[in-house]
Amino acid sequence: MGYKKVEQYDEESTSLLTENYKRTLALLGENPQREGLLKTPERMAKAIQYLTQGYSMNAEHILNSAKFHEPISEMIIVKDIEIYSMCEHHMLPFFGKAHVAYIPNGWITGLSKIARVVDVYARRLQVQERLTTQILDAIKTALQPLGVAVVIEASHLCMMMRGVQKQNSVTTTSAFFGEFEKNETRSEFIRLIGSTLH
Structure with a gap:
């Protein structure tokens, strides 16, 4: 069986954050379509949600x-x-x-x-x-x-x-x-x- 990583993130937030990070990369002078950066905006979107997960905890x-x-x-x-x-x-x-x-x-x-x-x-x-x-x-x-x-x-x-x-x-x-x-x-x-x- 192949490896499957299971992660749970809010889909709408992930999508919106991904688009914002694509724009951010472009504003910094990078090419978001470059091979090494293709998945970076989505990774950043998931990372920031993980790093701020305390907002949903009591x-x-x-x-x-x-x-x-x-x-x-x-x-x-x-x-x-x-x-x-x-x-x-x-x-x-x-x-x-x-x-x-x-x-x-x-x-x-x-x-x-x-x-x-x-x-x-x-x-x-x-x-x-x-x-x-x-x-x-x-x-x-x-x-x-x-x-x-x-x-x-x-x-x-x-x-x-x-x-x-x-x-x-x-x-x-x-x-x-x-x-x-x-x-x-x-x-x-x-x-x-x-x-x-x-």
């Missing part, structure tokens, strides 16, 4: 889909979650890691759900500052925890490939709620995400 539904009652109130950290997002100003990627913690108040969620929430908001046109607070707000709303902390470290191609062209720059953003607004708790979180325990 972070609270994800967290609530694996919500369990547990009488614990110790810090839970999921660190080094890879993020890939698109800067909304230049539509160039930024990428890095997110570190997320919360202190339960009677409810926990599946660990993979924390990583999925990061993707819900990363897979949109974004700014890192908003991405950080959106992750915090989703966990805060769904789980009603005693505290939430989010730190994101990312490199932005809009700074690396164009503009100031600073290839080694890293942007760090943070957001804290509840118990993490206390110096002692926040310091413990910062220490743990910076250490190598595994």
